[in-house]
Amino acid sequence: MKPPAWIGIDPGASGAIAVVFGSGNVCWIKNDSTEHELANWIRELASSHELAAVIEQVNAMPKQGVSSTFKFGKSFGFLIGILTALQVPYESYRPQIWQKHMRCLTKGNKNVSKAAAQRLWPLVKITHANADALLIAEFCRQIRNGR
Numbered sequence: 001m002k003p004p005a006w007i008g009i010d011p012g013a014s015g016a017i018a019v020v021f022g023s024g025n026v027c028w029i030k031n032d033s034t035e036h037e038l039a040n041w042i043r044e045l046a047s048s049h050e051l052a053a054v055i056e057q058v059n060a061m062p063k064q065g066v067s068s069t070f071k072f073g074k075s076f077g078f079l080i081g082i083l084t085a086l087q088v089p090y091e092s093y094r095p096q097i098w099q100k101h102m103r104c105l106t107k108g109n110k111n112v113s114k115a116a117a118q119r120l121w122p123l124v125k126i127t128h129a130n131a132d133a134l135l136i137a138e139f140c141r142q143i144r145n146g147r
Contacts, residue, residue, distance in 0.1 A: 005045060006144060007053035007088070008137030011076045015056075018133035019045065020141050026121060028130045039082050046086050053083055053090040054098065054140040056132070091143075095132075098139040 008018045017038070018028040029041055045051060058076055083090045099105045104116035110128045117124075117131040120138060 002048060002050045004141075004144075005049035005051055006137050006140040007042070007045075007051060007090075008133045008135065008140055009053060009055040009079055010132040010136060011056060011058055011079055013071075013075075014129050016130045016133040017041075017079075018130060018137040020134070020137040021049070026124055026134060026137070028133055035078060038079075039086075042082055042086055042088065046088060051086075051088045052140055052144050053088050054136050054143075055079060055083070055090055055092050056098070056136060057092040057094045091140075093136075093139070098136055101142070102135050102139055104135065 004022045006020045008020070010016055010018075016028045018026060020026050029038065033041070042051075055076070058073075080090070082088075096105070099113070102116060104113050106112040110131065113135055114126055114128055114131040117126045117134045121134065124134075126134070
């Protein structure tokens with residue numbers, strides 16, 4: 001039996017993909033990795049771990065240009081496609097749902113999620129780019145374990 005690992009995906013341009021392992025260790029990859037790098041990374045994880053994922057449900061933002069909205073949607077669809085192709089079970093949640101569960105309703109203030117992630121992983125370098133992905137991965141772990 002493979003050990004569990006939970007993936008959290010913040011699909012925004014400045015977001016990341018994070019993994020929380022059963023051991024409590026974490027790792028992440030920035031979304032600026034190539035599509036092949038992301039696919040290979042998740043494939044390697046799936047070969048050695050029992051995976052589950054949560055991807056943040058995204059919508060077009062007011063005043064966001066057509067080009068950036070298309071790019072955002074393309075990235076979201078690509079990530080869903082990779083998870084599906086690799087048979088990684090996933091769910092999608094609006095930010096308000098996972099933030100409420102993790103007790104870090106940000107209302108747009110990234111410092112709130114950064115502080116919440118730092119409390120959970122005091123020895124990890126938490127940034128605005130990886131905080132949400134780490135919290136989403138922990139949210140995935142908790143909902144999959146019935147917490």
